[in-house]
Amino acid sequence: MIDSGTDINLSVLEKYVGDYLLDVNLVKPEKAARVSVAICGKQLCLTVADEYSVQVWPRSESLFFHQTSEFTIEFVRNDEGLVSGCIITLGGSRVNGIRATPSAEDESH
Structure with a gap:
């Protein structure tokens, strides 16, 4: 059976929308x-390096997974509670990312 994830409010998903710069490119x-x-x-839909797209489902409010691979992305918040980056895991490799574009919640502070 394929895991369909947890229901997450759209307002929570909106906080994660934007671009993130990764330490390492998992594709190239x-x-x-x-x-x-x-x-x-x-x-959420993720596009990596403008080449590889994947749809992910929420496991929790901050952790998302791909249904048929070991790919996960976890969004990280800073001390002020704003989304500041992400951690991507794929096949045992872990890559950190920092937020490159402000979110709507950043602009409202």
Whole structure:
């Protein structure tokens, strides 16, 4: 059975939308990596380095997973409670990312 995740309010998903710069490109290690996060229905869609797209489902309010691979993304908040980055895990590799674009919640502070 495929895990369909947890229901998350759209306002929570909106806080994660934007671009994140990764330490390492999981798709093409020779290129700098940017992950773009968008909302697709009740899930998030990620585009890595403008080449590889994946849809992820919420496991919790901050942790999202791909249904058929070991790919996860966890969004991290700073001391002020704002989304400041992410941690991507794929096949045992872990990559940190920092937020490159402000979110709506950043702009309201």
